[in-house]
Structures are given as C-alpha cells and as structure tokens.
Amino acid sequence: MIVRILVAGGAGFIGATLCEHLLLRGHTVVCVDSLQTGSALAIDQLRKFEGFSFIKQDIVQILDIGAVGTLDQVYNLACPASPKHYQKDPIKTIETNVIGTRNLLDLALQNGARFLLASTSEIYGSPERKPQREDYWGNVNTTGPRACYDEGKRCAEALVTAYRSQHQTDTRIARIFNTYGPGMQRDDGRVISNFVTCLLDKKPIEIYGDGKQTRSFCYVDDMVGGLIALMASDCTTPVNLGSDHEVSIMELACIVGRVIGKSVEITHCPALIDDPRERRPDLDKCRRVLGWQAITSLELGLRKTAAFFAKTQQAHVV
Ligand SMILES: NC(=O)c1ccc[n+]([C@@H]2O[C@H](COP(=O)([O-])OP(=O)(O)OC[C@H]3O[C@@H](n4cnc5c(N)ncnc54)[C@H](O)[C@@H]3O)[C@@H](O)[C@H]2O)c1
Known part of the structure; x- marks a missing residue:
C-alpha cells in the first residue's frame, strides 16, 4: 500500500x-x-x-x-x-x-x-x-x-x-x-565527523576533557x-x-585511526559544560516490541562514513 x-x-x-x-x-x-x-x-x-x-x-x-x-x-x-x-x-x-x-x-x-x-x-x-x-x-x-x-x-x-x-x-x-554515517556535514562539530575529517585532512584530533566519556553510536x-x-x-x-556498543571517546579515536589507516595525533581541550559522562541505551524494549536492533558494526559504519567524507572532500577540491 x-x-x-x-x-x-x-x-x-x-x-x-x-x-x-x-x-x-x-x-x-x-x-x-x-x-x-x-x-x-x-x-x-x-x-x-x-x-x-x-x-x-x-x-x-x-x-x-x-x-x-x-x-x-x-x-x-x-x-x-x-x-x-x-x-x-x-x-x-x-x-x-x-x-x-x-x-x-x-x-x-x-x-x-x-x-x-x-x-x-x-x-x-x-x-x-x-x-x-x-x-x-x-x-x-x-x-x-x-x-x-x-x-x-x-x-x-x-x-x-x-x-x-x-x-x-x-x-x-x-x-x-x-x-x-554518510550524509553528515563535515563541519557540524559532532565527534565522528570531527574525527574522520581531521584524520583525512592530516590534522590532530581534538578531545574534550579526558576522553573517558562514553557514547554508543x-x-x-x-x-x-x-x-x-x-x-x-x-x-x-x-x-x-x-x-548499545559503548565506547569511550579515546577508544573511538583509535578505531577511526585504524579504519582510515592513519596514525592519530591527539590534542586535549577543556571539557565541555554539561557534556554527559556516559551514554548507553537499554534496548530491551525496541528488541522486544519492534523486533528491531542495529546490525552495522562500528568498524563497517566508520569505513562507509570515511569513504563518504573522502568522496565529498574530492568533490570540494575539483
Ligand atoms: N543525529 C543524532 O545523533 C541525533 C540524536 C538524537 C536525536 N536526533 C534528532 O533527530 C532529528 C534529526 O537529526 P539530524 O542529525 O538529522 O539533524 P540535522 O541538523 O542534520 O537535521 C535537522 C533538519 O531539520 C531542519 N530544521 C531545523 N529547524 C527547522 C525548522 N524550524 N523548520 C523546518 N526545518 C527545520 C534542518 O534544516 C535540517 O534539515 C533531530 O530532531 C534531532 O534532534 C538526532
């Protein structure tokens, strides 16, 4: 229908x-x-x-x-x-x-x-x-x-x-x-777009605070x-x-470096105000009620995101 x-x-x-x-x-x-x-x-x-x-x-x-x-x-x-x-x-x-x-x-x-x-x-x-x-x-x-x-x-x-x-x-x-994922704006200030574009541009990665804060992507x-x-x-x-695959921001930086195949240089900046320390959803309800769960591994998703940013970078240069 x-x-x-x-x-x-x-x-x-x-x-x-x-x-x-x-x-x-x-x-x-x-x-x-x-x-x-x-x-x-x-x-x-x-x-x-x-x-x-x-x-x-x-x-x-x-x-x-x-x-x-x-x-x-x-x-x-x-x-x-x-x-x-x-x-x-x-x-x-x-x-x-x-x-x-x-x-x-x-x-x-x-x-x-x-x-x-x-x-x-x-x-x-x-x-x-x-x-x-x-x-x-x-x-x-x-x-x-x-x-x-x-x-x-x-x-x-x-x-x-x-x-x-x-x-x-x-x-x-x-x-x-x-x-x-693909479609994010390169300069939107979000952690994954920041990390991927910095590495592609051969710039150091900025980490706010100690990098032990966690997210689930x-x-x-x-x-x-x-x-x-x-x-x-x-x-x-x-x-x-x-x-619910939770990683620290420091771990994320290493994974992005591995996926892109570049060594990671890190600059530490002051922690952001009210930045949550931890974030991991309980997904029992969506699995039970919707029969849904995320299936793309972080590595695969990051590879696809990096390919998207590399392509849009080339389009900018041309
Ligand atoms: N991306 C995430 O990680 C995330 C996490 C939690 C919640 N969300 C929610 O999902 C939604 C989409 O997020 P996203 O990452 O695609 O954000 P985005 O900023 O890329 O997209 C938001 C869209 O809304 C439009 N918009 C904003 N204000 C508007 C207005 N007043 N009238 C009409 N259009 C307006 C923008 O032009 C843009 O196209 C948002 O509501 C956001 O709060 C996103």
Missing part, C-alpha cells in the same frame, strides 16, 4: 536518509524543511524519485503545505541536532521543538495521520543510571548551554503525550541515541529502520533507538 508521508527535517542528515528509505519502499514523501542545517544537495538527490516533493518552510510558522493530499503519517525530525548548531540560536531551538512540534501535531490531527517525534537520548541529560531505560526520568540542567535542546525535546515529548490524551492523536516517540541506515519500525508498530510510549 502506498502511504503519503510528511517528513519535517527531511533535508537533514537522518531525515534525508529516512526520505530515501521511504521512497525506495514506493511511498509518497513530502519533505518540509527550512534548510537551517539541512542540505539542498540532499533534496536534489531525492528529486529523482517520482513520489518526492519538497516544501521549504519553517515549522515554527503556521504550516502551509498546499494541496499535497491527505497525509497518513507525519515524522518530525526538524531540529538542529549538533550542539554547535542548536546553541547558535537557543530561543529558536526551543521554538522549533515546542511551537514547531505543535504545528505538526495539529497537521497530523487535521489529517487523522500517525505522528512520530524524533526525541533524543539528551532528555536523560547527564544520566546517573546506566544503561538508560525508558522509565528513567533523567538528570538535566535546566539553565545550562544544552538546556534549549534537552528541555525543548522534553517539552516536545510532553506535548505529544498531551495531544494523545486530549485529542486522541495517534503518536509515537523515538528516543534517538548518537547516530552517524548507531549507523544511520539502522536508525532509519528503527524509526520506520516504530511508526508501523502499536507502541505509543517512548522507545530508545540506538546501539
């Missing part, structure tokens, strides 16, 4: 991969994106699909998506994900998460569509429990530099829950953990599979999506 799907944030890193997967399954996709951090190139590559259309629009404004027909599903991925980007205009980040999510929920309500929010592991803040299970309430600094994003997403989850109880909107909440194609599985499921409560 062909499904008519709106993807807000569809020009971004995860959003563009999601659009491609949905189009390859034969669905019709309307991508709504302000291009704040998204890529016009990603949109151009999606235009080869007959079922694809693009509307340049900020979700904080009242949505005018014209005559696209009745929507069956709405994915909300619109929000800058990298601290470098979301901290540039923190008020806008909060507006995007709260007003933007509300506008998309209204659209879903008008269309009788199912709505999925791309929430985040950041709602757990700097967690005091490991692994983080969905019933953990988190440890978030409400006034720190990350608050606009963390609290914005927490409020978005509360709003989605309120629409569900007050308006019976059919909703899903995905708590996405660190995701990486999920390859983007796996993540998109999880989002689609959640949208198709009956699960209306939040679900963690990610990988």
